[in-house]
Amino acid sequence: MDFEDTAEETAFREEARAWLEANAPTEDELAGMDGMARAKFWQKRKADAGWACIRWPEEYGGRGATAIEQVILGQEESKVDTPDTGVFGIGQGMAAPTLMAYANDEDLKRFIPRLASGEDIWCQLFSEPAGGSDLAALRTKAERDGDDWIINGQKIWTSGAHYSDWGILVVRTDPNVPKHKGLTYFFLDMKSPGIEIKPIKQISGDANFNEVYFTDVRVPDSQRLGEIGQGWQVSLTTLMNERASIGGGGSGARFKTVKQLAETVELNGRPAIEDAGVRAKLADWYVQEAGLKHTISRTLSALSRGATPGPENSIGKLVGAKKSQDMASFAIDLLQQQGIVRDREQDEAFEALFQDTYMSVPGFRIAGGTDEIMANIIAERVLGLPQEPRMDKGIPFTEVPTGSGA
């Protein structure tokens, strides 16, 4: 056990730092670009120099780096001011690993380098009005027509569909078998005729997710991933990687920022940080934050030995999201009446971090599997506890009871 860099890791860290410092885009270079253009600019520069998706094989634009090197690069990049490349998260973190597990060589050569370089953005067309937590209840159907499939139905909550080039899609190809057995997995061009995208406004005020309607959309059979009827297994590959890639607990209010706030506001006539109750809460959040960080470190050692991310990664999102929500709420309380002001310009110190976190975290507790589903996963797949009795087992999908919610 050694929490410090080996000589090789130090060398890698220095190389990464030197490259980042020399190549982080300047404001001049980024002038006039919107967030998307900035993200693409930076991602392309990283890819050209071999610093994008470094764990991927060289032939696909990576450098076959270890999980630990990936973390070192992330740590170094966080110290430098660079554009946010979150828009590539679904493509690089979920679509790519699924493609790598199921796509043919030709498709890999075609798509993976473009994912690394940020030329293509991908979205995840999984959830539907009738299938969220219970993803396998989805109804969008695909019917075979020669070498193509014809897709009809509706997806919902599709983040980034409106700016995506490609999508990963699960659909029902056979409604007459039990629900998990009638699904098939595809990838498709988001510019395909018959796709209609309607943004949905979130409580945060942004409109980052969408309804996506499919009317006789044609997808060639060559864009199927896995066998017909094997869509559920393929989806699990995507979902495991989703949990690992969003597992870190995310951005938003953190120990450092809330502590900083507690040092500047008063409670009972003293700096709030001197109050025992405030200290106790902050300490608990630090324990969670450090615990998550070191939990990720521990899984790294396993990943470096070639293991795939397992269900234990559900912890990150489960703990991280709740923690951010509680911290943001507490920070607002510390500010008292002033805390309700949500105005980035006016809030010089924190740029409305706590208020923005407060409004975005409810979504984070739902996206990618709700808190409750995460707890079920831990209970069933990590601890091995039995499933609850289900009303949908062993009967054709068409006979499964449905309610009014969909």
Next chain:
Amino acid sequence: MNFEFSDEQNLLRDQARGYLTDNCPPAVVRRVLEGDELYAEDLWKGIAEMGWTATVIPEEYGGLGLSYLELVVIAEELGRACAPVPFGSSVYLATEAILAAGSDAQKEEWLPKLAAGEAIGAFAYSEGGGQASAASLSTTVSGGKISGSKAVVADAEISQLMIVAAKADSGDGCSLYLVPVGDGVSCNHVNTLDPATNHADVTFDGAAAELLGAEGQGWGLLEKLLDRAAVLYAWEQLGGAESCLEMAKEYAMGRYAFGRPIASYQAIKHKLADMYVKNTLARSNAYYGAWALNTDSDDLALAAATARVGSTQAYYYASKENIQTHGGMGYTWEFDCQFYYRRSKVLAVAIGSESVWQDKLITASDQVAA
């Protein structure tokens, strides 16, 4: 970077678990809990023969000269077994105090005995309810004789030496003293939440006391020793928390209500998932604490407080919800759930409670770039 124990350390864990499964089954904990023994002397002898008490003591003093990574592995296993032995007092505290601040003569006299388990050490600083501080000490040392009293000292009655915090001979600082148990030391047994452990109020009436470490610097040394012990206690607490999760899981799988295992009810599942999450985070923090202890890192104070708070909370949660998961059975004397519920609280306050360590954590975080 490498975040795993070595193969040898994992082997040691297997050996320790095997040894305790054979030699410290619940019946041994119950024997001490219900009987007149102050501790399981037979188990203590066995543990000493295994060399566990000698783990980090250098070979020149009869120790094994191993690292703290080996010691934490043993601590976790002792916690798992709820072992009724004075390991914390003697190994995490007294031995550490002599290793950190003892003179050559003190080391030569005491370390071989502590390594062999022939001497048991106790650690006495608190004098009553509430948080102890240097200012509130009323125990004093004058001309090498100690007078005053200490409250609820773990393993005092079975110890051969005590490490005691007292007002310094000269000046107004506090110092640590090494007090061989003999004339002028008397113990008065106190009944506690956990009769599988033993505690006593101790009165010093002119007993011989040798200075341990620099005079007047005792409180700083004490805080350092507590930081080190915090990591070791955190591992022991984690072991207990893991046992609770295992017990709760096993019971929930076998117990049926309304025609199905209670483990299939979400309220139970999510409770156990919560235990797993708390234990996992506590374990990860304990790893970092172990590394910081082993390398004497600048981060030790923060790492120790983090590990301590995490494990204290995990053990409390797991021990109380383990009882809950067992229903009425969990509340019976006959069932073993009580061992962990008792021990979790005894260990939680052993070197300062959760809130004391939460406070230390925030203080330590000022020094370290987060």
